[in-house]
Amino acid sequence: MALEQLVFLVFALLAIVTSLGLVIFKDPVHCALSLVFAFANIAGVYILLGAEFIAAIQVLVYSGAILVLFLFVMMLLQVRPGPSLNRLRFFQSGFGPVLGVAFLVEVVLVVLTSGFVLNGGNITKPNNTQAAKMQAGVEYSVSVNVIQAAGPLTIQGKADGIQPNTVGHTAALGKELYSTYLFPFEVASIILLIAAIGAIVIARRSLVSDEEEDHPKRRGISLGSVPAQGSLQAFEVERQTSQSQRRKEAKKRTVILKK
Amino acid sequence: MSFLNGILSQVQPTKLSFTGDDFMYILPEFIVLVTACLLVIVDLILPKKSRGGLAWLALLGYVGALAAAGYLYYADATISHTTFSGMFVRDNFTLFNEIIFLITGILGILISPTYSLKRKIPLGELYSIQAFSVLGMMIVGGSGDLMAVFVGIELSSIAVYILTGFARNDRGSAEGALKYFLLGIMATAILVYGMAWTFGMTGSTNLREIGRQIASQHSTSSNMDSGITFAMLLLLVGFGFKIAAVPFHVWTPDAYEGAPTPISAFMSVGPKAAGFAALIRVMVEGMPTLSNQWTIIIAVLAVLTMTLGNVVAIAQNSVKRMLAYSSIAHTGYIMVGVAAYVNSNGVDTNVARQNDSISSVLIYSLIYVFMNIGAFGILIYLQNQQGGAEVDDFNGLARWSPIAALAMALCLFSLAGIPPTGGFFGKFFVFRAAINSNLLWLTIIGALNSAVSAFFYLRVVVAMYFNPQSEESKSKLVPTRSFFLTAALVIICVAILVLGLYPDPALKLAQDGATPLFQVVKAAAGQP
């Protein structure tokens, strides 16, 4: 067995195990940590495929930024462990796994019966990835470069398109991103822009003044400035008033204690 | 300029990122983008009192984009240009979709201000995010590549998730936004998985290249590859969610009811039309060889969607929720048009018949924009005046506001498909396409559903014209005037009548719009 395959197996198995852990663990924090390890292992698989840039970005963005924020939120909200698997509703505990297994079987069947165009149609055969072949003789830092064919418009992942390249694929990727894929790349940046705008609009402090206005019919339709009975706003107001009361009481108590 | 060109060539010695022509062909999109960015910036600078002017800025942007699209059409009506390395296609299909989306944007702006000001919804951000959403839809409409489809759909969806949650002091809004968001990202994940399979099977993300690859694989072996079918199924699920087809509709009622009403109006037409544009682009351009498979699936989904939408709508007391289910039902009607793409009596490639099918989808989407936003517009009018959104709140509307009642009646008749409104012609074209494709059973189910739908639409009409207004509702009446809302309703009524009485120009445009797709299909199959 070639060394790459051994390493691949280790990464792949670990990725599967940790992904399962993500689903199975009860404590959400454990789930998130499991996901971190899954991402790290997938980054390992990317490196084996010669996609070192993607691997680094995977760790940097997903493990390093997104999941830290997840954990951050979980710690702030003090998320408690959920119910164990057998105490969930039937739809989740009984039906879900069955559906999942059915889907898995379906995917496996499709993989076995269909021919992929990528990599000369041999992607499912063992010991055949071009990257693995390239890597066999070269250091892992030296990667393969997908060369742009003359006519077609997207990356041609066919066997003849892959050539050894010692500058790594980072430069090639950058050039592709800013030429062929410029349009979706820029649109993706717009998506980030509106996500930022939206987050700020929704999360910023309330602009609503406290004028009183009476509307009996509310039924899920926003009717302006007064916090509807039972709305988040109302809870917030209630919480703040009770807090300030508590603070006052605490002050009184300290005064008494001092005396 | 030569200096700049020199720099560009230095950056990219082998291949330029884009050319001036590319830029020219996305002019409408670019105008909308600039408008959206300007709206945020101007909102920051303007004093609070003069922020009403933002609506004019937004309208100016949309009208400018419409003018640019029209200019490109009249400059060369037969063009089919791929730009940005095949990511964006400028053809008549793009044009027609841009018209739909820009009109949605214009009407969405017009119906927003009074309602939003009353509820302290920040207008500058509202307009801006709405414009970004329209931009996303326009990108979907003109996409020539799975990546462009994906980023466009994401741009429009994420914008709408945000808009749904805009009424922050309202629980329903937050609930709707959260449900929409969580189910939406799930659907996106499925969509991306489908795209990944498509890429794996065909080696390309370009729709034309995908079509070519599938056709050549099909010609070498008699069976279709299971992987491609699998990819197609995943894609259908993803698009089914975006157009709110049953059984992927569960988010719809809560999101529509929870969102601020102008947003409900906007999201019930815009993203839906964008979903159909993506569906047609990917299925017709990318997978015409598989059309026997996907038309059957869409036909079955259409039956489910129509039936469930109409039957559940009967039971609704909230007009907003009723319109949500009615919008699901209309998704079903439009899907009938898509299902008519293939003749069920054996394969034929009669282009005129296929063109009927796709153009019926386009023209129905256009008419649906007017009639649905019209119905929501009157609902907004009512909420502005007295706050409620129940059927009972419509009691006696004809007494105290006969014109509003008339407009509502027109929109509802149109939604029910009663002549001489535009809605009748929409249904007529869709069902005609289905009959031509020997889908008589589907047509009959559709017609039955139309009859069912008349019940709940007319219920509102009855309430408006025959029930007296309650004392309670009279006491709540706060007269408010809105120039923008009135303008929107006038435009809508005129459009519904014009499309009902003289649909030829729009139909011609829709047929033109469907044509470029078939050129692509032919090219993929290797025909001249």
Next chain:
Amino acid sequence: MFSSAQFDWSLGGPLGGPSLLETAAAVNAKVNAPNEPFIWFLQTFITLFVIMNVVLLTMAYQTWAERKVIAFCQLRYGPKRTGPSGLLQPIADAVKMLTKEFIVPQEADRFVFFIAPLLGFVPAVAAFAIVPWGDANTEGLFGDWIRPVVANLNIGILYMLALSSVGVYGIVMAGYSSGNKYSMLGSLRSSAQVVSYELTLGLSLMGVLIQAGSLNLNDIVLQQKATIWYFIPQFVGFVCYFVSGIAETNRNPFDLPEAESELVAGFHLEYSGMSFGLFYLAEYINMNAIAVVAATLFFGGWAAPASFLEFIPGPLWLFAKFAFFLFLYYWIRSTLPRFRYDQLMGLVWKVIFPIVLANLVITAVVKIVGIQLGWWA
């Protein structure tokens, strides 16, 4: 300013000599020795062994040096009892830590509590794998048994940033698993701080990347050797990098996560014995990593400042520059008071972030325009 070296657009070599492609191929032929994988592994292992020991020894004596420097600043003596001038103090500390009991609090989440120190420690050490202490394209010591760099990665800087971003897990998990609210608060502060400063840490290096046209640390050193140390053209980037680096490692004046007057000791409050020792090690090694990368990316790494000084070997140069940065760390620690939390976040988002973005844009524009106008090739 950028000299006449060829840039990477044409995939040519940075020095106008053999192209990157050729040199890397040559290195691969030599270093990888694909026919003798066993030898290759053995070489890597020995290199790793040496570098690990150097790193850990440096770390140990760095605590001594820190105490001495701070004592000097504060007109004290510092450690002087254990051995001559207190030179045995680090060893005494290590023995103390190793022999202390490892106490697990009752409320702790045991598994996470155990692995948190490891998750903090491993990424910190792993960052040293990519730092070259000699020209990676030449043969190392003793017939290449000790190579100039453990892994000459093409994505060197990204690798380093990825590791520093993973390092925060140790802190987060320690705070979460301790079952103590001070720990929790410390780790909350820390994760917010580290995630924010990571951004500017990465962005401040982008100017260097653009100038060098490579992510490979060795290439960047070679470029600097041929042209100019990057702290001159990239002075803004350097300052931002160093400030972000101090914050990233939770050192003074940004050590809010462990502000002892507010949080007792922050995230590692419940840790004792060697598990605390690992956090202690990780903090210092992270600091070393920031310093050594600063030396490599901005101050020419192993390269001598002038050609007549080249008789002094590369590793010594690297060590001298590295020591200078450590001294800066101590100096800042002994002089500056601690920031308030809102000042800390305001500094990164409102000051450093815009500056590094502007630096990035200006560097890119100047480079492209300069190429076009023929100021540099």
